[in-house]
Amino acid sequence: MTQSKRRLSGIAILLSLPFAASPALAEDETVNRLLASQCAQCHGTNGYARGDFEDIAGEEAGDLFEDLSDMKGEDRPENIMDHQALGYSDEQIRRIARYYASLPEDDPERQAGSEREGEVEIERAGEHEYEREYEREYEREDEHEDEREREEHDDDERDEDDD
Amino acid sequence: MSLKRRTILQMIPATAALSVVSGQSMAASHHVVVVGGGFAGATVAKYLRMWSNGGIDVTLVDKNSRHVSCIMSNLVLNGQLQLGDLSFDYSTLQDKYGVRIVQGGVRRIAAGMVELESGDLHECDYVVVATGISFDDIPGLDSRKIPHAWIAGEQTNLLRDQIREDMPRDNGTFVMTIPRAPYRCPPGPYERACLLADILRRRGDGHRVVVLDANDRIQAERTTFERAFYGLYRDIIDYRASVSVASVNSDERIVTTVAGENVHGDVVNVIPRHGAPGLLVESGLTGGGRWAPVNPTTYESSLIPGVYVVGDSQATAQPKSGHMANSQAKVCADAIIRAAAGLSTQNRERLANITTNSACFSPITATEASWLTAVFRLNTETRAMELVPESLGEAHDWNSENYSAMFDWSENLFADTFR
Structure with a gap:
C-alpha cells in the first residue's frame, strides 16, 4: 500500500470514531476519549460501571465537572476520588466531563438486551x-x-x- | 443530548460489529500482533479494536488459553477466593471485539514480525509486547518447592497448600522475601505478610511471619503497613529491612541472607528480583538493561521502532501493576491508531493530556482493606511520566467499607481488561 493510500485509510479509521466527525468541536475528541478512558479501570469501559461504583456515562457535563471540582477542593482529601481528582487540571476535568456527557446514559449493550458475557463478579x-x-x-x-x-x-x- | 443523537450513538457498536463480522473493515491492512494476554496485552487488544471500530486487525498471542490475575490472588492463600475466580479466557475479546486469538509460545520478536515456537511467522505493521516479568535465578532456589506465587496460577495454589499443610498448629514460622524494587505490585508483599499473620493468628499461638525485605523500607502504603506490622500484628510479624537473599536450601526450607544468616521456615516464600523476560532481552528490546526503554507517549520501544512494550516489562518509572498496565495500554492503543492513520502522536494537545493512574486495595485482614492511589502525567519537557504529588494518597484506615469496594474495583478492572 502506498503511503498516501495508507494515510487515507487511516484517516477513515479516525473519522469512523463517534465524535471526531463533528464539525462543531474544535478540540480533538480522541484526546478526550483517551483521557476519559483512564476512569474506566474503576468506572467501567465507557463509564458503564459494575457493582457499586458509579456509572458516569451520560452524566451532565456540568454535574461531572462540579463533582470532580468539589473533590479536588477538599481541604483534607479522604477518599480515592479526592486524590484522583487532584491529578487532573480543570481543563482536563472539563474534557473528561464532556466526553462522558456525550455518551448515552444507558449502556447500549445492556439496552439491546444482550446478556453480558462472562460476568466477572466474584x-x-x-x-x-x-x-x-x-x-x-x-x-x-x-x-x-x-x-x-x-x-x-x-x-x-x-x-x-x-x- | 437530543434523542436523535442518542439513537445514532447506540447504533455505532452494532455497525462496528457488522464490519468485523463481514471482514470488510476499511483498513484491514493495518495489523497488530500483541504478545501476551495479561492486563496490558488484553487491554491493548480490546481498545485497538474498539477505538478503531474494527478498522485494525489484532492478533493476540499467549502461551496460555487464559490469564490468571495476580490482582486479588493473595485472597486465594486464605481461601476466600479460588483461582477460577481470577481466571479470564479470551472468548469475549474474540467474540465481542473480533480479536484473533492464537495460543502458543513466542520465539522471536522483530519490527513487523513475531515468530512462534511452532515456527509460524506472523507479519504485521505493529508489534506490542506485554509479557510481564521473569525472575532472577537464586542459587539453590527451586520454585516448585519454594513458591514465589508472584505470577498467579499453580504457584498460588502451591503456596496455599503449603500454608495449610506444612504450618504447624502453634509456633510456626513463615518466611517471605521481598525483592529489590522495582517489582510487580509495590504494596503486594506487605499485604501478603498481613494476610499470613491473619491466617496464622487464627490457627494457633506463637506463630511468626518473618519478612526479609531487600529494600531499606516499606515500598508502598508505609503508614498503613507500619501500623499493621507494629500494631495489629506486632506479636507475629518480624519485619527486617535491607536484607537480601544470597541462596536458598529448597529442601530444608532455609534462606541464607547476604549477611550470612540462615533463616528457616516451616513454609518459605521467596520472591526473586524481577526483570523483563528473556524474549525481550534476546530480541534486543532491553539494550542490556533490566527493563525495556520506551517512549511513554506511545510505549514504542526506544530501541526497535514499530515494536511497543507495555505493562511490567517497560522501563518508565511508573509502578508495575495490573491497573497501571491497563492504563498504559490505552495510551499505546491510541498511539497505534494514530500512527496507522498517519497522524502525529506528538501534537501538543495530545501530549498535554497523557495521564495514567494507579488505584489499588490491600486486604489487611480477612474483612478489612486499605487503599493506595496516584495519578501520573507526562512532563512535556522531559517527556517522562511523573507523579502528580498531591494525587498520591493512601487510606487513613483499613476497614470493611474498603474491603467491599475492593471487589467493585477488581470487578471493573477485570471487565475493562478482559470483557
Missing part, C-alpha cells in the same frame, strides 16, 4: 458467609486477647531497632 455470597464466620472468630479472639492482656504486660513489645 462470589459475594461466600464472601459474606466468610465474613460472618470471621466476625465470630474475632469476638472469641478479642475475649481471649483481653484475658491475655490482663495476665501479661508489655514485655513482648517489639524492639523496633532489630533490623
